[in-house]
Amino acid sequence: MGKIESNLVNTPHFNPLNPQEFRKQAHEMVDFIADYYQNIESYPVLSQVQPGYLRANLPQNAPSLPESLETILEDVKNQIIPGMTHWLSPNFFAFFPSTVSTAGFLGEMLCTCFNSVGFNWIASPAATELEMLVIDWLADMLKLPKSFMFQGTGGGVIQNTTSEAILVTLIAARDKALDVDGSGNLNKLVVYASDQTHSTFAKACKMVGISPRNIRLIPTTIDAGFSLSPIQLKAAVEADMADGLVPLYLCVTLGTTSTTAVDPIELLAGVAKEHGMWVHVDAAYAGSACICPEFRHHLNGVELVDSLSLSPHKWLLSGLDCCCLNKQSESDSVVDFKDWQVGTGRRFKSLRLWLIFRTYGVVNLQDHIRSDVGMAKIFEDFVRSDPRFEIVVPREFGLVCFRLNPDETFGSDYTELLNRKLLDWVNSTGRVYMTHTKVGGIYILRFAVGATLTGDNHVVAAWKLIKEGADALLKTV
Amino acid sequence: MGKIESNLVNTPHFNPLNPQEFRKQAHEMVDFIADYYQNIESYPVLSQVQPGYLRANLPQNAPSLPESLETILEDVKNQIIPGMTHWLSPNFFAFFPSTVSTAGFLGEMLCTCFNSVGFNWIASPAATELEMLVIDWLADMLKLPKSFMFQGTGGGVIQNTTSEAILVTLIAARDKALDVDGSGNLNKLVVYASDQTHSTFAKACKMVGISPRNIRLIPTTIDAGFSLSPIQLKAAVEADMADGLVPLYLCVTLGTTSTTAVDPIELLAGVAKEHGMWVHVDAAYAGSACICPEFRHHLNGVELVDSLSLSPHKWLLSGLDCCCLNKQSESDSVVDFKDWQVGTGRRFKSLRLWLIFRTYGVVNLQDHIRSDVGMAKIFEDFVRSDPRFEIVVPREFGLVCFRLNPDETFGSDYTELLNRKLLDWVNSTGRVYMTHTKVGGIYILRFAVGATLTGDNHVVAAWKLIKEGADALLKTV
Structure with a gap:
């Protein structure tokens, strides 16, 4: 073996997992992400970009040579974040929430670590x-x-x-x-x-x-x-x-x-x-x-x-x-x-659930469910307190199905149009994102409570915004 | 709305994504993972545990109350890591490698961040x-x-x-x-x-x-x-x-x-x-x-x-x-x-590839492929230099298909038995992990080069270990 071995020069290979480099850059990324969470309410919940916005702003080919993490994070800030619909925003009430947690994040890091x-x-x-x-x-x-x-x-x-x-x-x-x-x-x-x-x-x-x-x-x-x-x-x-x-x-x-x-x-x-x-x-x-x-x-x-x-x-x-x-x-x-x-x-997916169950315990997970249901109940009560609105189907969990229905005499098409306009206006503010559904022929606004960062204050603010939209809409009618 | 609103007490909800807490714990996790990468060679590549080992050592139910990150990380060290087959070990030559990188890790963090x-x-x-x-x-x-x-x-x-x-x-x-x-x-x-x-x-x-x-x-x-x-x-x-x-x-x-x-x-x-x-x-x-x-x-x-x-x-x-x-x-x-x-x-999976392509550039990614192929070539040359071994099929990429075949006169069953024994012995040392295949009736040892951390020295050490196993095996025959 001697001859072959002596030909091996101990040159440093390209090492994309140098532990020192990893430590430094991963710490930078943690701070970037923590800052994002801290500032998340400053972004419009629903992205306001037009189709094709990203290709117009980024190179059409991969670079030949390396770019720095700083350059890339600048692009995340300036090109990616404006094109995000922020599912983690506390003002996200669309679809169903996609819930997260620090423990889930750490579990995912471990999963990625072991690969x-x-x-x-x-x-x-x-x-x-x-x-x-x-x-x-x-x-x-x-x-x-x-x-x-x-x-x-x-x-x-x-x-x-x-x-x-x-x-x-x-x-x-x-x-x-x-x-x-x-x-x-x-x-x-x-x-x-x-x-x-x-x-x-x-x-x-x-x-x-x-x-x-x-x-x-x-x-x-x-x-x-x-x-x-x-x-x-x-x-x-x-x-x-x-x-x-x-x-x-x-x-x-x-x-x-x-x-x-x-x-x-x-x-x-x-x-x-x-x-x-x-x-x-x-x-x-x-x-x-x-x-x-x-x-x-x-x-x-x-x-x-x-x-x-x-x-x-x-x-x-x-x-x-x-x-x-x-x-x-x-x-x-x-x-x-x-x-x-x-x-x-x-992947080693169970790490996420294991960290969540242990970090929070069953008692806190139950509290978390009850808290979301409680906030939905608050919103439901708001809707019931305003005679221009109605709850369309009984609320059981964290979703409130409601609509604006000030006067049925104009027919269902008119009611649907009003609600579409209200939803578009609310979403266009970027301050709240809700979605709709249509069941049994009825156009319904969905207010799904449960984004991890949502608190009572966000529900209160969302209701104020919806009322503001309704006031303006009904005034112009 | 007055009455309902006044009932809202601004009590702090259970918040599983408190940004300060996130920042602190995610930094801890980064250090834990960087340490794992630094020490990865100290673990047996192939786990040496028996089926059912984990259930015997962990509680059968989720805890009611929270546990600290420190407690959980202790369990990762003492219960999880010993049960891992370390795919990221530089001494992992089994299956095909499952390659990673700092840039891929950071991209995954961003993907998890946005969720x-x-x-x-x-x-x-x-x-x-x-x-x-x-x-x-x-x-x-x-x-x-x-x-x-x-x-x-x-x-x-x-x-x-x-x-x-x-x-x-x-x-x-x-x-x-x-x-x-x-x-x-x-x-x-x-x-x-x-x-x-x-x-x-x-x-x-x-x-x-x-x-x-x-x-x-x-x-x-x-x-x-x-x-x-x-x-x-x-x-x-x-x-x-x-x-x-x-x-x-x-x-x-x-x-x-x-x-x-x-x-x-x-x-x-x-x-x-x-x-x-x-x-x-x-x-x-x-x-x-x-x-x-x-x-x-x-x-x-x-x-x-x-x-x-x-x-x-x-x-x-x-x-x-x-x-x-x-x-x-x-x-x-x-x-x-x-x-x-x-x-x-x-998920927002493209972030990983985007960070990889930009952080390394096409030139380094090509170098990385060539470096793996080069190390496989080194191993191939080692095999060819020892008359007791043979290359079974020509090598094209990072995989070397070889076997011990000192003397065909004892028949193919005997040759297969020898190679099975050699593989079992090599893997049982925990110092290298390889796998086998059987094609065209031939039992073949597979040496797949490409784990991200693998360098020339690991290939040299693996070959030494394989030779040591062959020496011992053939001595006892």
Whole structure:
């Protein structure tokens, strides 16, 4: 070996992970980020840029030679931040909040630090085992039956998003229903959900080859609070069976995207199980509330279902992407998580949840849910106190569905126009960002409370702004 | 509003994102991580724990009350790190490396900081637009035709992993081939790849409903360097068509997982395009090398294919998960990336690549590829210099496929046993981690160079250790 070895000159290679350099630059980045959080209210919540703004301001090609961190951070300040819709702003009341926390951030730093690829047990034993543990911790916080836990006969996995959770459970259900050789009648399989179910359900069904003609999105009504009716489900299933079709999968939603409607798990699962269907509960947003005893009743009947998914990035402070999927099934002593998901490689995601659960404790996480619900209640009371507004559907969690409806005599088109104008005006101020939905033909304004930094004062200010908009609008009418 | 407002007491809510607290704790975490990188060589590369070790050492339930960061970091040190297989260790030569960098880490911190959910343009304009830009930057670095760029007629997206890239392109191909109402003959669609293709291909095919009987994994041979033969592909396609089947999709691999074999894109695409198939190039690992002119020829013919995926987490320092998918197709001025992937929500992933490309520049990234290939060459020369060893397949990139083969007279089973023993011994020392593969009936040791911190000295030390193992093994024979 002598000759070859003597040819090796100990030249310093390009080292993109020099620990001293890492330490220095990562500290700089921490300060940059802490400053961003401190100043976050100074930015318009909803970005005011036009499509294509960024390409016009940045080079069209990667540089040949290195640039300094300072130069890059200047661009983050001047080019990126103005183009952000600031999901972490305390004045963000759009969609559902995407909650974060210091503990979640630190967990993510650790995950990035190790950069382990836990596709099977030996590739990162701690990554697999910690995930099994925190999945059980969460199941325990939700008072799920042992049959959903590794400690019992089930288990779970952290997926990226609800879409992936629905996709993998659909595939499991499909492959159970079809012949082993895959030659079964895929075209005969039918899936069910309400018309309030997130569009990712139909997307996942199409991905796995369910015929679009066999996706039943059963209509809901405002009188039933937009929840799926077991009677209607039963009628739909029986009609399909009479037509020679095979009921495959029911997606029950706990807290729909539009209005946080809750489908009755127990009754629906009862119908579905009579016909051997796979029942999945999508509890992406509202499932987290069930760590509080006063909300746990929404999970009644969960022992009847096959799988349940819940996204801690929505309401348990984890940051994206983090969707926990629990299922009732046998599990082995050594779990290879690559067989539970779309991808092969996977990150050490459980660190985030582990740090969150430990740093805050269950008591504070319950407080956090209650505090958000309390702020939504404050906003609801504001709306109820102003006769020009109305609450459209009863509030159950952190979302208030309301609208301006000063005078119905001009018809629903006029009411919708007024509300559209109000929403546009509020969002154009950059001081608040809200979104809308349209269900049962009604255009509704959504006020979703729960961004991590939101306090009572932000809710009060948002209501003042909305009232200001309404005053101006109604004056010009 | 007066009464309600006066009821609001300005009590401090539980605030899990207090900027001062964030700043303090994130600085602590930076130092913890920098220390980990500095000490990484002191840990066994391959974890030595037994299944179930962690549950035995940690509480079975989440704590009710908060715990301090210090307590948690103690557990990371004492419970998590011993259970890690250290992918970032400079002595990690297993699988393919999962490369990282300070710039990638900082980009990930920024992504976590914003926690924006870029499912459509308005939800985070900067996130969508920066992704479009860096996807084009990478396409330019690879000298892809304009038809793969947003600047041309195509575009791209950052997926989580290759699995997802294959899944979404398969679905696009399937839905193009089937009737609009989904009633077409899914059972007649056939897909093609070599028997060296990553198992995620067959997994993705099953996910989208391709019959397992219609997945053709065409055999390769050692004489052809385990690359897919266009002649064999043509024969397989013609046989299927004679049987009334419909060729759908060809997966070409640039750098197979076992031996980094390169399928000839131009010739294979020529065959596939005669029959209207979708052609996808999986360049997960070796695609990154094509940013160097001397490797670019492996992409010759890429203008004939429909899509190409490449994972910067494998060889472009990005950390997990980051897989760039480029495709030839029309694109609109406003891109809603949720329609390009499995999930709806998505993180601001492009920040990582943007920071990497700018912090290092193309010149250093090319140096980094060449340095890894150079170290693999050094190891290859060591192997060639010792007559007890042999190189099993020619080395092209950073992977050396070799084995101990002192005397063939005892037969192949004996040779395999010797190599298994050598690998077990080397890995049991904790000083190096390598893996094996078995192709063409041959048990091969894989030495994959490319962990970010690896230098010449680690390659030299690894070879010494392997020789030491071989000495001991052959002495006892």
